[in-house]
Amino acid sequence: MAEGAIRAALGPLEERAAATGTELDRISVRDLVLALEIGAFQAERGVPQRVRFNVVVEHAPLPAAQDDDVDKVLSYDMIVEAIEGVLAEERFNLLETVAERIAARILLDPRAERVFIRIEKLDRVPGALGIEIMRSRLPRDGRIAPLAARPSDPLARPHPFVVFLPRRTLAGPDLRRWIDAIADLGRPTVICVDAPGLPLPGAGQPLADRRIALLAIEQMAWKLAGQDRRCVVVDSRTEIDWAMKHGQISVWAPSKIVLDARDKPASVAPVDLARWFSERFEAEALVIAGGGSSVPGAEVIARPGELTERFAADVDGAREDRRRGGSFGRAE
Helix, strand or coil, X not given: CCHHHHHHHHCCHHXXXXXXXXXXXXXXXXXXXXXXXXXXXHHHCCCCEEEEEEEEEEECCCCHHHHCCHHHCCCHHHHHHHHHHHHHHCCCCCHHHHHHHHHHHHCCCCCEEEEEEEEEECCCCCCCEEEEEEEECCCCCCCCCCCXXXXXXXXXXXXXXXXXXXXXXXXXXXXXXXXXXXXXXCCCEEEEECCCCCCCCCCCCHHHHHHHHHHHHHHHHHHHHHHCCCEEEECCHHHHHHHHHCCCEEEECCHHHHHHCCCCCCCCCHHHHHHHHHHHCCCCEEEXXXXXXXXXXXXXXXXXXXXXXXXXXXXXXXXXXXXCCCCCCCCC
C-alpha cells in the first residue's frame, strides 16, 4: 500500500474524505468524547467508558457563505444531535451498530450526500480501539434507506399481545388449554413467564443478583418451549419483531433486552418485567393468565375460554386503542 493511501486511511477524517476526490463541501465534529456504557463483554456492563466520535459530512455547496445566513447552512448541531439521539435509543454492544445508526440519521437530511464516521473506545487499551465507516446515498435515486429508521406510522410495526403466565398456571393442568387459547387469538403474542419457586443463590452484588434472577426466568421460558413446540424462545428485539410479523408465539427470555436497555426496569420480579416489556414494546394489552399476580394496567383472566371470548374478536378495537394511545402506548 502506498504511503499516501496509508495516510488517507489512518489520518484525520478530513484527509480521508479529501482523498476521495469529490468536489463537495464538508462539515465536521471532531474529538467529541462521551462517557457511555457500551460493549459486548461482561466486563463492560455497568461500567461507563470514554468513547470518541469523529464525523465528517459532505454536502453540495450551499449559499450560506454568500448570504452569511445561518438558516441556510448545514448545522454542526445536526451531527451532535444524531449522535446523542442514537445513544439515547438503547444500550449498544457494537460500535459498528452505533456508527450505522448515526449515519442513517445524518443522511435523512436531504442536503447530506456522504458521511464518514470514526468511533473509538479510549479505555480498553493504552491506545484506542475503533471502527470507521463511510455511507452515502444510493446513486439510483439519490436516497438511502436508513438501517435504523423507525416507521412513521406506529401501526406499521406489530404491537404484541402480552400474556404473563404465573407459576401456578405454568404448573397447572390447564397449561395446554392456555396455549391453545393464545394460538386461537390470531394476533402477535409474547408470553412472559414466572420464575421457579426455588430459592435463588445470592451473590451479594446487585448486578450478579439481577443476572441470576433473569436466568431463573429464562429456565422457565425454555421449559415451556420444551413442553409445547408452538412456543419459541426469543431474546432480542429483532427476533421478537420477526416473530410478531410471522404469527409465531414467542416466549421472552429477558436477559439480553433488560441488560442492554438504557432505561432498565426498577424491579426484575417476573410480573414487573412483564409490565416493563409491555410498556417498552407498546403492547396492545397485558393479560395475567389464571390470576395469582397483578400489576397496574394488566387484566386478569381466570380461564382459557375467557381469554378467547374477551380478546379474539377485539383486534380492530385494539388497533383503535393504540391509535389513541392505549394503556401501554408511549406518549408522544
